[in-house]
Amino acid sequence: MSYAFEAEGLVKRYGRTTALAGIDLRARSGTVLGVLGPNGAGKTTAIQILATLLQPDAGRATVGGLDVVRDAALVRRRIGLTGQYATVDEDLTGAENLVLLGRLLDLSRAAARARATELLTQLGLTSAGGLRVSAYSGGMRRRLDLAAGLIGRPEIVFLDEPTTGLDPGKREDLWATIRSLADDGATVLLTTQYLEEADALADEITVIDHGRVIAHDTPAGLKQLVGGRTIVVRPADPDQLAAVARVVERVTGRPVEHQHGGALTTPVDAAQQFTDVVGALGSAGIDVAELALRLPSLDEVFFSLTGVTRRTGMTGVTETKESA
């Protein structure tokens, strides 16, 4: 079994605060590992140790078979890092940022320019390449930041919450880019606060909280563990709420829960039931304002895994959404 990176028993303390209390992370070459957890769970610390920016107080980690402490210089030749905060220079243009990084990686001037153009095109920033980064939107910065991490064609890519704060549409664009990295053979470690994001991108998911691993599984396994998905329906006309409830209860065979804002929710076992509900509402002639199949929110994930209510501040995100 060959792992692109492997961490065992990582511990990191800052004074009296323990950021990591002994976590294990590993991913096979060419796969995407999602690290799911709320703010302060230790995700960034773990990435910083793997990316040689921090040294662990205990435990060991290897990247490409190289020790991140002893062989840090060699590890840096193999990795690309995209930080939680944009690590690009605001006073330079997008292209200048990328060319500088290419030059630092020993590319010739021409090769650095070519690589910059290639990445700007790949990330949909062609027209923004000549603009200073200070004029970029948050989403553009994120994409430039990702491009900056890819200049050296790294075999292992660390992405620290690459889509936090992005609009759903932009998020999906970035997902496509991240997927294409893995398709090209790179190994990706992605941290996120969204189960939806980990589910969409990762081959395996490690859930961490308070510096400890609380679950590790495939997305399918994890979803089984934390409970199924929920249908959310909000009729366009609030007076039809009772009619909607009847339709949904008939199709799913489960009672509905009334939520704030005139919406109904009910858990479903199979995605097929969602399609059935869509069809049934359609033939009943009911207009809906919102109709979604929702994954558990991070709060619900933690509740299922630990039995403890934990306010992570993260709301659920929708997997499928359509308006009729």
Add this chain to the structure above:
Amino acid sequence: MTETATRPTDVRRTATTGPRPWPLLRQSLALAGRSLTKTWRNPGVLLDALIMPVIFLLMFVYLFGGAVSGSSQEYLQYVFPGVLVLTTILTGQVSTGLSIVLDMKKGVFDRFRSMPIARAAPLLGSVLGDAVRYPLAVAMLFGLGYLLGFRVETDVASALGAVALTIGFGFALSWLTVLVAVLLRNESMVSTVAFLLPFPLVFGTSMAAPAETMPGWLQAWAEVNPVSHAIDASRGLLLGGPVAEPVAMTLLWGGIALVVLAPLAAWAYRRRM
């Protein structure tokens, strides 16, 4: 497990050219280019380098000139070489440490740290990029000095020698604030140190008044103060007089500062990073 140096990606790697010689120098120059581009786009940050020499020259000549020499014109000749040294030292102290602290706090430096580049390159690049201030400040000083009536009494070669020597000396001493900046990492503390440090160094010399007029303890300090040599050398090169010994001493002290402080700063930077 140890043979995870995965094959397909090694092929992708070859797209980049192999390592070339002098990585630290090349990387530092590339990063100095980045600093220059930033400065070029925010020219306001150079304002202090342009204003400082003006303030000091005008202040010394018109405020103290009459009192010290009886005539501001005569005093201008006396004080100008010292103000040249003051300018290059202050230029190095005031800005260099500060821009490093600001740089270190930005995410860009995080990225540099995760890259396979010489650890000290971002530090060196920042210091080299800031070196653009020296010629600006010195040009401003000479321009104003000539307008006020200062004249080089030696020749162009000696004057250029004075410029090169004082800039080199200021650059060497600037590593003191670089070291402080790397150790403290706090803008306001670095500004305070950079502001206070030059006083004993530059003012405890014969810059503004002959050392004979000072109390004994201050004379003793001026005697051992390395900056005194730089001021003597600057006077010799601009106005005539003994040159060889003060220049040699200035080079020696500048060399010591550079050889001790720069590696120390680079070491502290690598360690703290």
